[in-house]
Amino acid sequence: MNIKEGDPILKELDKLEFLFHNASTPALSSIKVKSPSIPSSLDALLSSLTDAKRQLDSGVSPNTVGAQISNAIDGRKKDIDERLKEVYNSLGRIGKTLEKKYPDPLPKYPPLFTSPQASAALDRVVALHFVRSGEFNVADIFIHEAHVDTTPNSMDQFVDMHRIVNALRRYDLDPALEWCSWNRDFLRSRFSPLEFHLHRSRYLTLLLKEADVGRALSYARRHFPSLYPDHALDIARLTNAVLFLPLERLAKSPYADLGAPSVHTSLESQFATEYCAMLRMSRQPPLRIVGDIGGGGALVRIEKGKKVMQDKKSEWSATEELPVGPPHIEIPVPPENRYHSIFACPVSKEQATDANPPMMLTCGHVLATESINRLAKNGGRVKCPYCPVESVAAPLRVFL
Incomplete structure (x- = not known):
């Protein structure tokens, strides 16, 4: 809801x-x-x-x-x-x-999760939701009473994550910085700015809250050089902000954003995102995403679409899939939930693989590499099936 x-x-x-x-x-x-x-x-x-x-x-x-x-x-x-x-x-x-x-009634479905396998899967999802939300006592009781077979060490992993997140909430950056030092290669492979943002937070705390310019500049000289290649412009802004002190003057300068509370408060979600990514998990628990999207309007819109199709005597898919043609059913979701784990080529209808990755044409449309090769003409020109123009110039670039 x-x-x-x-x-x-x-x-x-x-x-x-x-x-x-x-x-x-x-x-x-x-x-x-x-x-x-x-x-x-x-x-x-x-x-x-x-x-x-x-x-x-x-x-x-x-x-x-x-x-x-x-x-x-x-x-x-x-x-x-x-x-x-x-x-x-x-x-x-x-x-x-x-x-x-909510004038429309909730949809009615036949009994779900009736098989032992489905019931066990649901129990694991609920247990993991409690663990990922930091409700460890509730999770422990649920796992014991429901006899849930959870992933080994999953509880310990998220206990450690919430320990570091709670430390960040208290402006204690040391546990998070220690984690970053142990996982620096992983963070660099993701081009993650987390470590820089942690050092930025401590630098600005020394500079603005404690008003200790000497300690702030000393901290910058000690930690910023190794981060300079990837954050040169941001580091220049941080050091130039010294010229606009005190805080009242900084608030009226081009560097006013450095005094925003989000510089510090955003660290919790950033760290949780990187920690979950290292575990190959999404930032938000799946059960919460399903509840937010489904309770936020998806179920109502789907039921309304089914009713419209029934009134028009149109057949709903035998596999209960959403219709791909008119009438389209659009489900509004917040920006953080707009993702798709698998790309399916709109031309070949095949899922992308490492050997057949998605590629973006210069017009902005995305197709699988094999489809592009079949559509390519001499000279590398490709006729896009979705554009009014006859051809789109190469080169193509990998769609990330």
Whole structure:
């Protein structure tokens, strides 16, 4: 479910949380209720009973004390009933808000994951999701109770990743820099700027937060020379920023971006990306991606497309595939989820391989190498099947 901050659903959930726990956080301080919380009402009743016992011990008439207790019980019961009424009303509003935001019902499918193999695969995905999200205690209990056969050392690998990510959150860069030194060849093979960004963060901390120009320049002389061939322009900007200190002046200079919080906060996601890449895994857990894309509108659009095709008496694919011709079904996804692991040539319909890699024509269209060779004319000119022009000039370049 794709819900953003400020959504009416979140507001109703906040109110429901307030009604249950009587939280006093700034985000919930504006919520108005008609009755005290249930714990407050019970505390008030307990105080009344304690006061009644004290009166009885002091010789007050039992009839008088009994009347007071009866009134106290009736009053607190009324308060609790009123609070429960508000809770039920809030639950009702949440249901109505959900129905208004998502008017189309969820699709109905036959029972899934019924075979032992599918069920075991689903359990592994859930367990790995807990591990990759840092919920190690939950993952350990789930793995034990569901008898999940996980990959050896997967828990230890992600414990180490979250240890370093938590250190970065505290502005402790040493564990991440140590990891980079151990995996420098891997990072260089990916042209990763992670190590430079870590040193940049520490340099700017010395320069801007601690206002120690001498230590900052000394740090730059010690660590930047080995990084200079790949980051010459960025290093020049970092050293030139000294001329625009203090921070108030830097904020009005061409180097204002160096003082942005993202210079430091982006390190966590950068490190997690490289760490997961070393393990040959995606940055985000697959279960989260499926939930974000599916709950973010994909299921609704697919079901709507199926309904339209049924109304038009068009046949849906026997293998439940999306239609390749009109009507097209476009699934909106965020930029970080726009990827495709396998390239299929639109001409030959074959998947690309190392021996038949995808190539990009100068017009921008991408075909497999074998298809390009079949379309090539004398002189290396290629007739693109998707362009109005008759031919596209060589050379071709590898599509990365």
